[in-house]
Amino acid sequence: MGVTKTNHFTDQQNKIASIAKALGHPARIAIIEYLLKVNACICSDIVDELPLAQSTISQHLKELKNAGLIKGSIEGTSICYCIEETTFAMLKQYFADIIVSVNNQKCC
DSSP, X not given: OOXXXXXXSOHHHHXXXXXXXXXXXXXXXXXHXXXXXXXXXXXXXXXXXXXXXXXXXXXXXXXXXXXXXXXXXXXXXXXEEEEOHHHHHHHHHHHHHHHHHHHHOOOO
């Protein structure tokens, strides 16, 4: 198995790749869409919403949190998750810059 050479890329390139990897599963997209719909959530609410086991949802939440797409705060015995606005603002700017570049290209 090859060694990844993430140190050869910028911090932004590594961050975008991490986010893209986290978004690469439909269950994680569904979790983000649900959090956007309700504006905040407790893990058990997500379990009621998606056709997945609680342990599977917990793993997806962990991946989303590690990528910086969601944040969580402890409320009693539960964790309340919500969208991490700064990460989505960074993604918005990243893709806006790409769109401007694509629109300005004069190649085939």
